[in-house]
Amino acid sequence: MTDPRHTFELWGHEEAENVFRTALASGRLHHAWLISGPAGIGKATLAFRLARLLLNGEDPDSPAGRRITAATHGDLLEISRAVDEKKGRLRGEITAADVRPVQSFLHHTATEGGWRVVIVDGAEFLNRFAANALLKILEEPPPQAILLLTTASPGKLLPTIRSRCRALALSPVSDQDMRAILPDVSEDVLARAHGSPGRALFLAQDRDGAIAGFVAEILAGKALTAEMLPLIDRIARETEGFALLCDLLGEGLAERARSAARRGDLLLADSSARQCSELDTLKRQTDGFNLDKAQAIRQAVERAAGM
Known part of the structure; x- marks a missing residue:
């Protein structure tokens, strides 16, 4: 699958996106959102799409859009599992050291005068110390700041973290959309992917x-x-x-x-x-x-x- 930061097309999750857009338009946007769904269904893609909406970067060729793609936008911070350089693969957890930059990031003035957005991709991998550090931020969120958490296992998160987030549960992508996204993948694999494009590519x-x-x-x-x-x-x-x-x-x-x-x-x-x-x-x-x-x-x- 394409890196979510570089993906501009979203399939099958229009309803979830519209829930967020409606909340934004109403002026009552919740400070934290928990985007859940099976692995490979498009959670991180949706999170970056919502970040682009908030940061005026929906047009990939706009200055903000290019900065988001290049990971140089001063008002967007992504937290995820780091790569273990010795083993050459992702670490098994997100640590407190990984989460620590969020506090200072959210308490600085937005570089472009608008929202500050934090994406925590794979929140189920937060270890106990990282989860507690994030919880403190969720308990006292600064203004004009949005946290977007993604998870394939919401039950693994602290109940207190879940309770402070508005839930966006993603539904499986339709068979029609799956075939359009992955025309070269066999019907058997698509059937076993249960509406998750990422899982289909994994199984393939x-x-x-x-x-x-x-x-x-x-x-x-x-x-x-x-x-x-x-x-x-x-x-x-x-x-x-x-x-x-x-x-x-x-x-x-x-x-x-x-x-x-x-x-x-x-x-x-x-x-x-x-x-x-x-x-x-x-x-x-x-x-x-x-x-x-x-x-x-x-x-x-x-x-x-x-x-």
Whole structure:
């Protein structure tokens, strides 16, 4: 997907945008907004679109528009997970040090005499200290300042943060819009993306369907065999292979838990939900400590195939 800062077209979220525009036009714009929805659905794209609206940068060729694109606009601050230079990937959390610049930014006079806008992209990654620091800002917001928080997991945020934000929950993008956005992506992948363009592109990285097929076998109860090891090694070597496997396996376990609960099979529902949680922990530990991905995949498969 294109960097949200460089994206000027928004698909499927006109209703959410209109809610914000109406509040702005009324003169009663809430100081903090929580934009929620699945990963890849367009939360950050909407946040930057709203920032452009506030900062007179909707025209990408205008002076303000160019500054926003170039990340040089003095009245826009983006907070997100920083890159761990040693590991070459995003850190697992947003720290208090990442949030600290917000306080001084919001208490300076706007460079262009209007709004000051802070985007916190991925607010679910705020650690405890960062969350508390942000909460203090939300409790005493300065005038002419707007905070736009995005999250794929609003339940992971402090209730006190959620309560101080106006909610904007994004709905899945329609099938028609998904096909227009991603004409080269297969119908099967679009169906499994659940209305999220970013997720569709993520799933499309499994070009030959090998990972999806492997996960389907595991969820069907097939035990780990020696014949599977070359495929596991291949998945571990691929850039997004481990993440794809964990995503598909986690989705399958979550659906198993939901289906079992609907049937009244609470034992299976509880077991599947626990496996899903264990898989999430395994993924975070593997990524966080740079553990052997092939070994982690084998552990995930052994746990899931035990059903």
